[in-house]
Amino acid sequence: NAGVTQTPKFRVLKTGQSMTLLCAQDMNHEYMYWYRQDPGMGLRLIHYSVGEGTTAKGEVPDGYNVSRLKKQNFLLGLESAAPSQTSVYFCASSYGQLLRETQYFGPGTRLLVL
């Protein structure tokens, strides 16, 4: 099992450009999450999904959109990138019926917006 994978690993964008980050999991988990982490900070939840076709806002959702068309994939979109979105983005998934249950994280995507 690959666990949780993220594509791409690293990306440089210019202000105003758009991109999509892909998260995939092969553990048949119901719940998936997108976090961002800025230097010296803890993780902050952007959006999450409690099942295929569902999404919900987390702590810092502005400037991002998400989609969960397939159970194994969770996409994070930036429609018009801003320098404030320079960060490391982590995807996670969990099996359980509650959001507090154990999460499994991907390796991260490093995004630089110039």
Place this chain on the structure above:
Amino acid sequence: DAKTTQPPSMDCAEGRAANLPCNHSTISGNEYVYWYRQIHSQGPQYIIHGLKNNETNEMASLIITEDRKSSTLILPHATLRDTAVYYCIVPRNSGNTPLVFGKGTRLSVIA
């Protein structure tokens, strides 16, 4: 999540036990204590969780005080690879709310 307080940083000699404290004095009901860690540049990794009794797995031990207001994560024989940020999280038991990761404790294992 219930508020947790952790020291910002700690050092530990390689081969010695690392004891990471966490205060969660507002913990209530059947709220669990979770520990994760994040090694530099990697995604966080689940370590252990517990409710009342002490827990042990292949990675660590979790000691929860009888009043449940604090806990200690123990890495029995710390290695250089245990250098990481350790997060103590007490998710809210009511409703279905996501985990909140604070700033954690940065553990440095020194040779």
